[in-house]
Amino acid sequence: MTSAPKPISAIDLFCGAGGLSLGLKQAGIEVAAGFDFDESCRFPYEANIGARFVHADIAEVTAEHLEEIWDGAETRLLAGCAPCQPFSSHRRGADTSEESNWSLLEHFGRLVNETKPEFVTMENVVRLMRMPVFEQFVQGLEELGYTVDYRTVNGPLFGLAQTRRRLILVASRQGEINVPKGLGNGPATTVRDIISGLPVLENGQSDPTDPLHRARSLSPLNLKRMRASKPGGTWRDWPEALLAACHRKPSGQSFQSFYSRMEWDRPAPTITTQAYNFGTGRFGHPDQDRSLTLREAAMLQGFPVDYQFVPTGSKPTLSKVGKLIGNAVPPAFGRAVGQTFIRALAQSIEQGEPT
Template sequence: MNVIDFFCGCGGASKGLELAGFNISLGIDFDPNAAATYQANFPHAKFILDDVRNITVEDVVAKVPRVNEVPLLLCTCAPCQPFSNQNNKRSESDIRRSLLDETHRFILALNPEYILLENVPGMQNVNPDIEGPFCRFLSFLSSNGYYYIKFIAKSEEYGVPQKRKRLVLLASRLGVIDEPEKTHGNDGIPYVTVRDAIGMLPSIQAGQMCDSDPIHKCSNLDAINIERISLTPEGGDRRDWPSRLINEAHKGYKGHYDTYGRMSWDKPSPTLTTKCHGYSNGRFGHPDTRQNRAISAREAANLQTFPSDYIFKGALTSISKQIGNAVPCELAKNFGLAILSHFDRVQEGQE
């Protein structure tokens, strides 16, 4: 089954689907660094580097031979920032809010057997009093003969060492499709932890890069932040500091304790963001108290379940953005397996 991955970013969804057994035919994104990363990891796939609003159906068909002869999964993970609770500058005029609408014309033309959508849960709550982009998408699917299921997926329940809630939609024009079974947290199967994901990586310090892996590199810290993190135990935060080290804005303020925090070894990590390389941006401090730094790009990639040899292009800030925006590979893999299982049942006349 072929995959066309709209808003593919650096390829988290594509890699997960590839690991599930799909053929990655085409990636589409407008970010040059993400495009370079994608093409380095999917050398046999075609790529369109452009804003989706400038791309025609003919552009896509030209890149995917026999597009209507081989079963197709259309993956659409439009930018999540316009709908994220962590975006304090959300605006109704943000043009990214309407990007999901652009996929309608491709679905009509390509008639894919399956559609996979992943985004932040807040996407379905946009414009509660009027029809927002997600509501329009659901109406579009229904009016064009697609069965769909939407649900909130907890990434840790699908083998991702990270607490990350996502809105997921699976759609098929071949029949009713069910929510994929969870792989972790039930039947005694424990969640994958930070230790499982990054515990094997070489020790480095703030501002350093590992000699054997140029992606295992982390941002530098100034003197006050070195002192802060050196006084922070595993799983701790600014509540462990003396008063003189606490920012004036945080003194007497209860909440947002993840900022300047360290991760815990034996739990899934907190949700990674596009600024996961920054110690002050969340609970992104390394859990080992002998490593006084934020997590490295490779550690962030591992927590997003990218393969250990995944190639990333760009500066550290760009790589962190690519990783934070990505669909966790293991999440996409599990949803891909569910799609393939459904397709097999359809072929056997069981659906």
């Protein structure tokens, strides 16, 4: 008779506000801890994930730190999303070359090499696949005996109401493993599905029951631009008098999605760290004359409506919380990857059982 496998114990490097950890928990994985260099991640991580938060520079984290947290766990998962730009205090001088931006991934690989967990996963920007440091990371995993798979995934295929294309890598020392392909070709989750139930707000208005549901005040000019914008349209829909100087230059002709509205019945565009700012993308509300709120951005990123980013009674800062939301791994990706590891572990145990 096949025994039930013990929970996989995960450590989330570069954990941020907890998007990846939340998805792993939803899949049934036990999250032991999250590491991040940004202290502002502590509250949302501990409050929502209920796991230990370690404020640390990844360059100073050792195998002993991780093994102490895993504490003899039978099946370990090392997960993470190394930031696109280095936040470590150990930057390599003033080198700004593209390869130097990935030094954090090298430390991720170092910790894999030193601890050799049963499973590894990474989420990152798609262009990382073209970098030598990624080739070295994959080669290092393979030399350690891991089966490795990676590919580009897109949010709507995983039930995310956002066209977010990311690189996902999975690696296993327990046998065959593959990046999940998503939920199939059913109807995409839309902006309407996710945020239409939130209270209606005017420009600059706040929801008294939710400090994150606050509309940033638009200038009189940008309010006119918002009112002239059509869902799914561009600034070309505006009267000539509303055009910005950049729109009149040849170099600005290609920026069609800036100063524009989302559409109710399609997924949102990629949620960035400034998704609350009408001028930085297609971040106008579909029919309310305002930009997205932090709560709407978080929900479109896949966080539940009650996810806490700041302590009760605290006033959220647009830039700080916007960064936490925009840099997060959508929980939908973490959930799909977590389910993949759970199935792989169960299959490994079944194949290892005596007949």
